[in-house]
Amino acid sequence: VSRPWLENFSNQHNRVPTVIVGTILNKSHEHIDVGTFVTDLEREMTNSQRVLFVASQRDRDEIRQERQEQAVHAREDTQKRPGQELGADFMMKGTISTIVDESDGVKGIYYQVDLDLINVETNVKSWYGQKKIKKVVERKRLLF
Template identity: 45%
Template sequence: MKIATKRLLPALGLACLLPLGLLAGCSATEVTRVGADEEIALSDRWNATDSRLVAEEMITDMLSFPWASEFEMDHSRKPTVIIQSITNKSHEHIAIDTFINDIKRSVIRSGKADFVASGDERLDIREERREQELNSRDPVAQGQEKAADFVMTGTINSIVDQVDKKRVTFYQVDLKLVDMTSNIEVWNGQKKIQKVQDKASFGL
């Protein structure tokens, strides 16, 4: 009985310590709410702050060119823009839809141009109109869509250079705006971002 008791006590002690260890591990997790515009750079990867700042700076540059004011003088209305494509050619996954929405918000906020819905969005809107014609007492008239006056295209590229424990990631965003009637390129913008990260291992 004495031998059994000696063996049982360490086992009971270990059993008591395990729940305490689990509780300590759970209590170590802490979540802090921060503003959506506040940058939290956990790595050198493209993030939401990059998307927003690049969109704002490039659209500010785009609207400083004379194409918008000249169009409004000639047509007595604001120009309409459509984004044809922005291609991610970088080494990592980038949420292009988020970047496109940041661009749209910057343009619309300026009040100097309007956006036309993209191809997929137009199909959804047309389907909704058809539903309204069948079911609504006051349907929206068909055939009144505005065509785009200017089309935007672009790319996001990246270069990664690493030596020992230091890594430099370079991003380059190129956007251009083309007049749909004349095919003239009325604006060509470029934004570069360079990030440096020091770490023992990166895990690309």
């Protein structure tokens, strides 16, 4: 999380940026739980205390419904007001892909995660991240 985009934003706005996670596509040939991946990413960045994450669209809809119900059913001194949400400064989008390489009974699977951080106001891509992980599987040969 220590990249120029973060320092620049914090210096210009005198606060930490808010981020929302957009679509992370699984383009791999395997089932990968993208939700678990996103949760891990949000946890790491949030725990750094240098970024705030805002709720996803699905979560926001559920929370907004709760506020509407509070307006009708909750005591006035405990109701939460509408219009107090934080807007996201950046949206994180990306892909998860795999490359499979097999030779002499050894199978190598390369997982690649590519992420972009896009400024919501200007559409400028402020950061690119990439992580590669290699998994090697050796197959036992049967001899007859």
